[in-house]
Every structure is written in structure tokens, then in C-alpha cells.
Amino acid sequence: MHHFAMKNGSLFAEGLSVKELAREYGTPLYIYSAATLKRHFQAFDSAFDSMEHLTCYSVKANSNLAVLKLLASLGAGMDIVSGGELYRALLAGVPAERIVYSGVGKKAPEIAQALSAGILMFNVESVQELERINDVAKSMGKIARVSFRINPDVDPKTHPYISTGMKKNKFGLTIESALDAYALARDLPAIKPVGMDCHIGSQLTTIEPFLEALDKLLAFYEKLKAMNLDIRYLDLGGGLGIPYNEEEPPHPSAFGAALTKALSGVPLKVVLEPGRVIVGNAGILVTEVQYTKQTPTKSFVIVDAAMNDLLRPSLYGSFHRIEEVAPKGRAPQDVDVVGPICESGDFLAKDRQLPEMLQGELLAVYSAGAYGFTMSSNYNTRAKAAEILVDGDTAIVARRRETYESMVAHEI
Ligand code: LLP
Numbered sequence: 001m002h003h004f005a006m007k008n009g010s011l012f013a014e015g016l017s018v019k020e021l022a023r024e025y026g027t028p029l030y031i032y033s034a035a036t037l038k039r040h041f042q043a044f045d046s047a048f049d050s051m052e053h054l055t056c057y058s059v060k061a062n063s064n065l066a067v068l069k070l071l072a073s074l075g076a077g078m079d080i081v082s083g084g085e086l087y088r089a090l091l092a093g094v095p096a097e098r099i100v101y102s103g104v105g106k107k108a109p110e111i112a113q114a115l116s117a118g119i120l121m122f123n124v125e126s127v128q129e130l131e132r133i134n135d136v137a138k139s140m141g142k143i144a145r146v147s148f149r150i151n152p153d154v155d156p157k158t159h160p161y162i163s164t165g166m167k168k169n170k171f172g173l174t175i176e177s178a179l180d181a182y183a184l185a186r187d188l189p190a191i192k193p194v195g196m197d198c199h200i201g202s203q204l205t206t207i208e209p210f211l212e213a214l215d216k217l218l219a220f221y222e223k224l225k226a227m228n229l230d231i232r233y234l235d236l237g238g239g240l241g242i243p244y245n246e247e248e249p250p251h252p253s254a255f256g257a258a259l260t261k262a263l264s265g266v267p268l269k270v271v272l273e274p275g276r277v278i279v280g281n282a283g284i285l286v287t288e289v290q291y292t293k294q295t296p297t298k299s300f301v302i303v304d305a306a307m308n309d310l311l312r313p314s315l316y317g318s319f320h321r322i323e324e325v326a327p328k329g330r331a332p333q334d335v336d337v338v339g340p341i342c343e344s345g346d347f348l349a350k351d352r353q354l355p356e357m358l359q360g361e362l363l364a365v366y367s368a369g370a371y372g373f374t375m376s377s378n379y380n381t382r383a384k385a386a387e388i389l390v391d392g393d394t395a396i397v398a399r400r401r402e403t404y405e406s407m408v409a410h411e412i
Contacts, residue, residue, distance in 0.1 A: 002281045003033040004364070010326040011364055015393035018286055018325050022362055025386050026401060027288040028305035030373050032062075034070060034391035036282035040252075041074050044240075044274050047256020051263060053270040054120075056100050058238045059085040061275030061370040062283070066389045066398035068092035071278070077120070079238070079273035083110035090117060100235060100271060102149065102199065104129075104170055111136045111144075121145040123197040123235060125172050127181055130191065137190035146185060147195030147235060150178050152216040156201030156209045156239065159316050165200025165213060172198065175220055179227075186229060193229050195271070196221060199237025202276060205249040207258045210236065214262050221266075234263075235271035242280040244367045245319045252277060276370040283369020285310055285385070286325065287348075289357045290340070299335045301357050306339025307346040308379040310365060310372050314345045322349050325362035330355040337363070341380050373399075378407055 003014045011018040013031045022029055045055045056077035059068065063085060068078070069092045077098030078089040089099055101114050102123040111133050114122065124130050124146045137144040151172035156163050164171045173181055185193040200213050214236065224231055236259065241249035250258075252274075263270065287305035294300075312318035322337055333356060337349040348365055357363070376384050383402035388395050 001039065002036040004284055004366070013284070013390040016390050016395055018364060019362060021388060021395060022286050022288070022325070025388055025397065027286055027362070028309050028385040029286045030283055030368065030385050030387040031286060032067060032283045032369055032387065032389045032398065034389055037067065037070055037279065038074060040278045040282060041071055041076060044252040044277060045075070047252045048260065048270065048272065051260055051270055053272065054098060055272050055274065056098065057278055058273045058275030059089060060374060062279040062372070063088050063374055064387050064398050065092055066396065067279065068094065083113045086110070086114055086117060100273070108132060108136050112140060115140055115142045115144060121147050121195055121233065123147055123149045125149045127184065130181065130185055130188070134188040134190045143190055143192050145192050145194045147193065147197040147233060148173055148178050148181050149197045149199065150175055150217060150220065152198055152200065152213040154200050154209050154213045154216070156204050157206065158201045158203050161316055162202040165198060175216060178220065179223060182224060182227060182229060186227065193231065195231060195233030195235055196224070197235035197237065199273065200239060202239050203241040204239045205241045205247045207250050207255060210239070211258060211262055214259065218266065232269055233271055234266070234268040235273065238273040238275050240274055240277040242276055242367065245321065280367050280370035283372060285365040285368040285372060287363050287365065289359055289361045289363065291359060292357060299333060301335050301337045301354065303337060303339060303348065303363060305348065305365065305385070306341040306382065307343070308341060308377045308382050309385050310348060310368055311375045312371060313348050320348065320368060321366040322352060322354065322363050323366070324355060324357070325364050328355065381407060383407060
């Protein structure tokens with residue numbers, strides 16, 4: 001459930017007219033709904049209420065400071081994958097002891113930054129990384145808390161680019177090699193192994209792969225217990241999908257109930273790293289029609305948002321619902337919705353039924369809150385869009401639109 005709805009024939013974000021917001025702030029424009037963010041976070045977090053748990057929102061999905069601040073105020077921890085994300089999380093007021101650090105390529109300065117902050121744990125993805133963390137921690141006189149990311153070789157049945165827990169993926173350690181890694185970790189002077197971790201992929205629409213991975217981790221936990229390690233955390237990553245079109249992913253409450261059942265009697269604090277399910281449907285991208293054009297084989301609606309603003313359709317062939325901000329009731333036709341970028345791969349939708357559109361009219365691209373702005377770029381020297389956070393009847397500019405000057409500011 002989200003708070004973007006039609007009122008008197010025009011789209012509203014909570015109490016504010018999207019048309020007015022576009023008029024005031026220009027397009028392309030990302031609009032996020034605070035009520036939706038709150039609702040999604042609380043629905044997810046409360047699904048695990050009967051277990052000791054920590055919900056670490058995955059910053060990469062939407063790292064705007066206003067979004068992070070809002071989630072931090074609700075008690076969210078954060079899952080980060082870079083020094084930059086750590087900087088943002090701390091700036092947003094997230095306590096370091098609620099931050100977990102994932103990713104296959106952590107650099108020494110980033111590790112030092114996380115150790116200085118005092119994060120909860122590193123999710124370690126290789127033996128070389130473990131050794132580097134040990135070296136950095138030792139040189140700082142610190143002990144690093146770590147868990148290993150286990151690659152359970154489970155098929156999450158999602159897009160290949162966002163499936164991460166299969167043997168062929170670059171992530172984590174195989175179960176077979178993880179035991180030796182824990183033995184090494186136990187013996188390294190500046191390392192304290194405290195947890196187990198996995199993240200098998202993103203946009204999962206069934207619970208089974210999560211349960212399959214969990215089964216493998218719990219079997220592995222039995223082996224760890226025999227090693228007398230003080231394991232306290234089980235991080236199950238993120239990955240719960242959302243409806244973009246006709247998908248019917250499990251509701252967070254069903255997801256939470258299934259995991260709670262599978263974990264009954266397991267004396268570990270569960271860490272969760274949801275991203276998309278919190279922010280995906282809490283954001284839309286609003287774009288203005290520039291031109292329409294017919295070729296002998298196709299009809300195009302050319303809008304002012306492009307692959308640099310929302311890469312998902314071009315990169316993964318993802319479906320995003322696109323609708324008129326103020327429906328006029330014209331007859332639908334088959335169109336491609338495309339941006340101004342000089343690539344044929346620059347599209348927001350292909351072969352979509354959309355009512356005839358006129359120049360200057362607005363379209364809303366739904367489910368754009370996750371991996372939308374965060375994956376945007378300046379390709380074709382296009383300024384990144386503004387981001388607006390609506391809360392009831394008020395809107396704040398969560399990020400100003402970039403300018404020509406800001407785009408060249410780092411160049412000589
Ligand atoms: N934890 C780890 C270690 C991750 O790598 C990810 C996402 C998450 C948590 C959050 O997953 P979520 O709950 O959002 O599914 N750009 C792609 C998605 C990439 C996901 C990368 N990792 C997309 O637009 O679909």
C-alpha cells in the first residue's frame with residue numbers, strides 16, 4: 001500500500017498535487033512519500049517482533065539523507081557497502097552499533113573508517129578481506145567484529161544480474177570453505193567472529209529460496225557451535241520483492257512469520273537488510289512529455305526522463321507502471337516511452353498501452369523509489385533530477401536539482 005492516489009481526476013502524493021509539485025520543482029522529479037516509508041518500515045520490522053532482531057535498511061536502494069533520517073528516527077539500522085554509505089548513515093544519525101558493512105571489495109581506508117565509527121560488524125566475503133581487516137584493526141589497536149557471508153548456492157529465481165547466492169556469483173564463501181575461514185578468524189588477533197551472513201538476491205517473489213538458504217546456514221551453525229565460537233548474529237540479507245506489475249510477492253508479515261517459525265529455538269539475534277521493500281513503492285518519477293512521433297512501425301512518446309534518471313528498464317528490462325498524472329480518457333495506443341539520450345537502449349517502457357499523450361502533459365513512473373535515483377548518472381551531461389519528500393501537506397526538497405555548474409565542479 002502506498003500513498004500515491006487519484007483525487008478529483010489528478011494524482012496526489014499524500015496531501016499534495018503531483019501536478020503542482022512538478023510545476024514548482026520542475027521535471028524529471030522524484031517524489032517520495034514519508035507516510036509510505038513509515039508504513040513499509042513498520043510493517044517489515046514488526047513482522048519480526050517475536051524475535052530478537054535488527055532491521056538494517058539497505059542504503060544502496062535509496063540513500064537520500066532525508067530518507068535515511070526518517071528511517072533512523074523509526075529505529076532502523078543500516079546495511080552499507082562503501083565508505084560513502086557509512087558517511088551518509090552516520091550523518092543521518094544512525095548509531096554505529098546498528099550498522100553492518102557488506103560488499104566484496106572493501107578498501108583499507110574504508111575498513112579503518114568503519115572501525116573508528118565502531119560499527120556492529122563486517123560481513124566478510126573472502127579470506128584476503130579477513131586478513132586485511134585484521135591488519136587494519138591491529139594497526140589501530142581495535143578488534144573487528146565479523147561475520148562471513150556464506151554463499152549457500154540457492155537459486156533465488158530472479159534476474160541474473162541481481163541473483164547473488166549461486167555458486168557462479170562473486171559473493172561470499174562457499175559453505176565448504178567457510179569452516180576454515182572461521183578457524184582462521186578465531187586465531188587472528190584483531191578479529192572476533194560474531195555472526196553468519198547471507199544475501200541470495202534481490203526482488204525475490206517467493207519465500208522458498210530464503211528458507212532453503214536458512215536451512216543450509218542453520219546446518220552450518222551446528223558445525224560452528226562445535227568450534228566453541230561465540231556466534232550471536234544471523235544476518236539474512238535483504239531481497240524481498242515488491243509488486244511492479246503482476247508479481248505477487250509475499251507480504252512482509254508472511255515473510256516474517258515463515259522465518260520466525262524456521263528460527264524457533266535458535267539463540268541468535270537476526271539481522272535483516274531490506275531495501276526495495278521499504279522504499280520501492282514509496283517513490284515515483286514524474287516526467288513531462290516533450291514530443292510524440294510516429295514512424296512506419298512504432299509510436300514514440302519522448303519524455304524528459306531518461307536512462308540516466310531511471311536505469312532499471314534499460315539495464316534489466318524492468319517493468320515500471322507508467323500512467324498519466326491527470327488522465328484525459330483518450331484511447332490507448334501501443335507506444336514506447338523513451339528519453340532524450342542518444343542510445344536506442346534509452347527507454348522507460350516498450351510496447352506499452354498508453355492513452356494518446358500531448359506535449360507538456362505529465363506521466364508518473366511508479367515503483368521508482370528503490371534503485372532509481374541511486375543508480376542515476378550524468379550521462380549526456382544531464383543534471384540529476386530533484387528529489388522531493390512529501391509528508392502530509394508539506395514537501396521538502398530532499399535534493400536540489402543539479403546545475404550545469406555543479407556537474408562540472410570537479411573538473412579542471
Ligand atoms: N544486502 C545486500 C548485501 C545486498 O547486496 C542488497 C542488494 C540488499 C541487502 C538489499 O536488497 P533488496 O532488499 O533491496 O532486494 N539495482 C538492482 C538491485 C540490486 C540489489 C543489490 N543488492 C535493481 O534495480 O533491481
